[in-house]
Amino acid sequence: SIPVIVDCDPGHDDAVALWLAAGHPALDLLAVTTVGGNVPLEHTSRNARIVLSVAGVEGVPVAAGAAGPLARELVTAEWIHGANGLGGPELPEPTIPLDPRPAAELMADTLEASAEPVAIIATGPITNVAVLLRDRPDLAPRIREIVWMGGSTERGNATPYAEFNALVDPEALALVLSSGIRFTMVGLNVTHLALVTPSVRAGLAAAGTRTAAFGDELLDFFCRTNAEVFGMPDGPLHDPVAVAVLADPGCVRLRRTRLDVELAGTETLGATSVDFDGMLGREPNAWVAVDLDVERFWAGVVDAVSRLA
Numbered sequence: 638s639i640p641v642i643v644d645c646d647p648g649h650d651d652a653v654a655l656w657l658a659a660g661h662p663a664l665d666l667l668a669v670t671t672v673g674g675n676v677p678l679e680h681t682s683r684n685a686r687i688v689l690s691v692a693g694v695e696g697v698p699v700a701a702g703a704a705g706p707l708a709r710e711l712v713t714a715e716w717i718h719g720a721n722g723l724g725g726p727e728l729p730e731p732t733i734p735l736d737p738r739p740a741a742e743l744m745a746d747t748l749e750a751s752a753e754p755v756a757i758i759a760t761g762p763i764t765n766v767a768v769l770l771r772d773r774p775d776l777a778p779r780i781r782e783i784v785w786m787g788g789s790t791e792r793g794n795a796t797p798y799a800e801f802n803a804l805v806d807p808e809a810l811a812l813v814l815s816s817g818i819r820f821t822m823v824g825l826n827v828t829h830l831a832l833v834t835p836s837v838r839a840g841l842a843a844a845g846t847r848t849a850a851f852g853d854e855l856l857d858f859f860c861r862t863n864a865e866v867f868g869m870p871d872g873p874l875h876d877p878v879a880v881a882v883l884a885d886p887g888c889v890r891l892r893r894t895r896l897d898v899e900l901a902g903t904e905t906l907g908a909t910s911v912d913f914d915g916m917l918g919r920e921p922n923a924w925v926a927v928d929l930d931v932e933r934f935w936a937g938v939v940d941a942v943s944r945l946a
């Protein structure tokens with residue numbers, strides 16, 4: 638199985654991403670790190686511990702990282718995820734402690750301790766990964782690849798052309814893209830295929846586990862806020878699609894391309910520039926997800942959730 642670190646800002650879809658990473662037999666979840674994003678860092682760090690506690694995932698260290706972006710003020714998304722970031726269910730006390738190390742240090746220790754290169758899956762603003770690469774460039778060869786949920790080949794969801802995770806910390810994204818490490822962007826153009834339809838919800842609930850029941854309450858809230866904010870009652874469950882790229886590569890189609898991020902636009906800050914046609918004449922530097930086998934994706938999520946507590 639592939640050793641992975643998940644860097645996240647839970648967040649409803651981050652929660653399901655964590656469960657997919659913890660429950661999928663093709664992945665070995667070594668560590669979880671958190672970043673300020675959907676809600677401030679205190680909440681995302683506590684939420685990651687709650688989400689793993691509910692699923693009975695013990696022994697995976699959870700460490701808190703950057704409270705905000707490299708060079709900007711944090712923008713949050715309470716309107717989708719609720720004031721505490723996991724709106725819906727009553728939240729239990731986490732049974733998992735917070736690791737005292739900063740996220741980048743836990744990542745570094747994990748990379749150094751692993752016999753094989755470790756993949757990093759990032760499902761929030763990519764600040765922590767940027768901090769790691771900035772402070773420990775020597776560890777780049779220990780990173781198998783980076784898969785990130787964010788960006789889009791098309792329009793945005795936080796501004797007309799910027800996706801939320803890209804908008805929050807575009808400088809971090811630019812830094813990671815310049816590292817030369819294999820990078821895959823899983824953007825809105827595919828995550829908008831991962832819709833939480835009534836039948837998806839029924840299938841997940843039927844897994845019958847404590848995790849599934851907690852997840853159903855999360856999804857109920859998430860679908861309501863997506864209906865209010867975006868007019869999408871079948872909310873798109875973005876983050877687990879990034880996990881699926883590694884867990885079940887056959888379910889996401891990738892395309893090699895040049896990828897850049899807008900750092901200076903007056904209207905388009907954080908927009909991802911995906912040069913499929915090579916108009917800019919630059920070397921390709923990334924893989925971009927372009928299609929999702931929706932049925933297969935959800936089957937993997939249900940299977941993972943049914944393996945957890």
Ligand code: BDR
Binds near residue numbers: 648649760802875876
């Ligand atoms: C991304 O933004 C967050 O609200 C979600 O958790 C996801 O990572 C989607 O734009």
Ligand code: CA
Binds near residue numbers: 650760
């Ligand atoms: Ca997220």
